[in-house]
Structure formats: structure tokens, C-alpha cells
Amino acid sequence: MSIEEHLKLASIIKEARQEKGYSASELARRAGLQPSTVTRIEAAQLQHPQPETLIAIANALEKPTSDLFACLNWLPKEQLPSFTPYLRAKYANLPEQVQEKLENHVAKVVRRYGYETNGPEPGQDEF
Template identity: 45%
Template sequence: MQQSDLTKLADLISRTRRAAGMTRAELARQTGVAGSTITRIEEAQFCPRAETLATIGKVLDIPVSDLFAAADWLQDNELPSFAPYLRTKYRDLPADARQEIEDTFAGIAKKYGYDASGPAPGDDET
């Protein structure tokens, strides 16, 4: 893991912990991870194991996929394209609201020259 990835991961964990009003000691207590390890993670001095990240994510309500992405453990080809992600992530929204989000993203992608094409609705969701 590169230092820039460690820094992104550290920032995400630290920012989320502080927003939750939690100290490092409290995070350590709730996760069962040593306080010194929490400090080293938040100071971007240490690359935690996947299991440790999952435990921290559970306590801080950060999806493991977000932690792995911050750590650059997910390759681009392992991530879903945006439209199917939105349909899956926001499946409880009304269909017209999901479509509005997709259309907005497509407009932004077009403006910046990003190819937002992906599988057709239903092709990749479970």
C-alpha cells in the first residue's frame, strides 16, 4: 500500500470517528483493537489487516467496501459501474428517483468526458 493510500484510509477513519464523537480509546475499546494500533492507523503509520478494517468499519458504520476502496485494495475492474451501483444501493427509492440520479450522473459524466455506460438495468443486480 502506498503512503497516499494509507493517508486516505487514515483520514476516513479519523474523520468518521471524530464525527461520531468518539475518542481513539473508545474506538479501541469497542473494536477490541489495541489503542496503539488505532493511533498508528489514524496517523497513517500502519496498514491494518482486512479483518481489522472490517471491525473498525462495523463500529464506525463505514461500509467495508468504502474502507477497501480508500486503502486502494479494490481494483477498478472489481467495482461496479455507477448506474448499476445506484440501482442496487438505492433500490428502496422510487424508480423515478433512481432514474433522476442516474440521469444526473450521466449528464455530469458527459460534461467531463467520462464513459458512464454500464450494464442495462437488471443485468448485474442480484
């Protein structure tokens, strides 16, 4: 894992912990971990966090485990849902019109950078 990935993970966990009003020790207690484990992850000093550790932290913070796994690139892009099904599942309570506006806006932005919301990335399907 790169230092950027470690820093991103550290930031996500620390921010979520602070939003909950937990100390690092309290998060560790709720996750069933040693306080030093949480402290080392938040300081980007734990080189290879175990998936079980991140699952426990995500559960204690009431965050999707996939958020933590994705920032470490543990979820291959091919296994991530395309934007439309993700949006409709994640924000099912939004009015249909709002979902469509979001879909259209994101599609416009990603096309500007050479991507398609439902297709392969540039060069991905070339031999």
C-alpha cells in the same frame, strides 16, 4: 500503499469516529484492537494495515468495509459495480424518478471526462 491512500484512509476513519462521538480508545475497544493501532492508522503511520483490522474498524463504525478497502485500492476497478446497479441497491428507497435523475447526471459528468458508466475506461480495451 501511497501516502495519499494512507491519508485518505486516516481521514475517513477519523471523521466517522468523530461522527459517532467515539474517542480513539473507544473505537479500539469496540473493534477489539489496541488503541495504538487506531491511533497509528489515523496518523497514517501504519504502513500495512491488515484487512481484518480494517474490517473490525468498519464494523465498529457501522461503515461498509468496501469504503475502507476502496480508498486503499484494494478493490480492483473490474470488481466494482457499475453506477446504475450500485445506485439502485444503495438508494433503493429513493423514488424511481430521483434515481434516474442521478444516473443521468453522473453519466453526463463522467462522459465529459472521457468515461462511460457501463463500459471500459479509455484505453482499457486497447492492445
